[in-house]
Amino acid sequence: MARRSRLxxxxxxxxxxxxxLTGCDLNNEFWRFGFPEGITEEAESVRELWTGSxxxxxxxxxxxxxxxxxxVLFHRKKGDELPxxxxxxxxxxxxxxxxxxxxxxxxxxxTVVVQNQVQDRSDEPDATIAVNAFKWNWQxxxxxxxxxxxxxxxxxxxxxxIPILVMPVDQDVRFExxxxxxxxxxxxxxxxxxxxxxxxxxxxxxxxxxxxxTQEGAYVGRCAELCGSYHAYMxxxxxxxxxxQYDAYLAARExxxxxxxxxxxxxxxxxxxxxxxxxxxxxxxxxAAN
Numbered sequence: 001m002a003r004r005s006r007l008x009x010x011x012x013x014x015x016x017x018x019x020x021l022t023g024c025d026l027n028n029e030f031w032r033f034g035f036p037e038g039i040t041e042e043a044e045s046v047r048e049l050w051t052g053s054x055x056x057x058x059x060x061x062x063x064x065x066x067x068x069x070x071x072v073l074f075h076r077k078k079g080d081e082l083p084x085x086x087x088x089x090x091x092x093x094x095x096x097x098x099x100x101x102x103x104x105x106x107x108x109x110x111t112v113v114v115q116n117q118v119q120d121r122s123d124e125p126d127a128t129i130a131v132n133a134f135k136w137n138w139q140x141x142x143x144x145x146x147x148x149x150x151x152x153x154x155x156x157x158x159x160x161x162i163p164i165l166v167m168p169v170d171q172d173v174r175f176e177x178x179x180x181x182x183x184x185x186x187x188x189x190x191x192x193x194x195x196x197x198x199x200x201x202x203x204x205x206x207x208x209x210x211x212x213x214t215q216e217g218a219y220v221g222r223c224a225e226l227c228g229s230y231h232a233y234m235x236x237x238x239x240x241x242x243x244x245q246y247d248a249y250l251a252a253r254e255x256x257x258x259x260x261x262x263x264x265x266x267x268x269x270x271x272x273x274x275x276x277x278x279x280x281x282x283x284x285x286x287x288a289a290n
Contacts, residue, residue: 036192039219039240040211042118043192049114053107060103118193121210126171127246133177133184133197133223136230140165148256155259162272163236164259168246169216177207185225188238194224213240220274237272239263 033054035047130141137157145153157163167173177186179199187194195209223234241249245266252262260270 036189038192039190039215039217040192040213042211043190044214045114045117046192049110052110056103056107119209121174121208122172125174125210127168128174128176129165129167131165131175131177131186131197132180133186133227133234134180135182135228136223136234138163138165138221138234138236140236142250142253145250145254147254153250153253157236160277162275162277164239164263164272165221165236166239166241166246166249166263167213168243169213169240171243171246172210172212174208174210177209182227183225184223184227184234186221187224188219188221190219196225216240216242218269218273235275237274239268241266241268 031051033051035050038044038047128143130143132139132141139154139156140163141152141154143152147153155163155165175186175195177195177197179197181199183199184197185194186197191211193209193211195207198207217240219238219240221236221238223231225231227234245268248266249262249268252265253259257265264270
């Protein structure tokens, strides 16, 4: 009996230690448990869900391993006498029916909460960018602007130029994605989120999402849906800049400057730095720079 009491105290202290550690800063490499580091607030919510799920799984695992070790150590064969046989244990059966249900319900609840956070859209986003996918490249349109030709400012990728999507940091940016032909998928790995780009809208699908980037920098973007012969080379680059640089970039584009010229005007590289065109046969197709 004393041994069981000590074992229970050790288990309780271990559980308390885990719960105490969960109150610390979990946004580090260890507590991410191999999960990639994102650059948006939505990505951080997904990472927190992952960390919480792994911690919950470890707690259940430690409990199960503890019960196995306890059974091995304290229920070894002590002789040839047959132990008392029990047909069933109603309280135990109720417990191992209810506890898994509670665990599943808890994971489902937190998953839905995070999913709603990731898919939440503000009534008035700080910026809106239309993303048009086609075989096998991208067009990025800034519908709230007007270029020197009277049309909204836009950037279109070509066989020898990587399209660059410029967006501001620490602002809610809405992406309205569409496809001109087949199903593509808009994916920036550092967003920890991707959305299929469905051609047309006859099925009522609303191809819209928002992110709030928290770090400036250049990040490669990809098509994550097999869309044809050159799907693997359908890359683009997201350039996250300050709010002042973003406004200056759009002003330069509205004045008639190209994407390269406008980026150089705000002190940015005029060409993509995370991916580059890749020559295959007579044409150029894209490959990741790293």
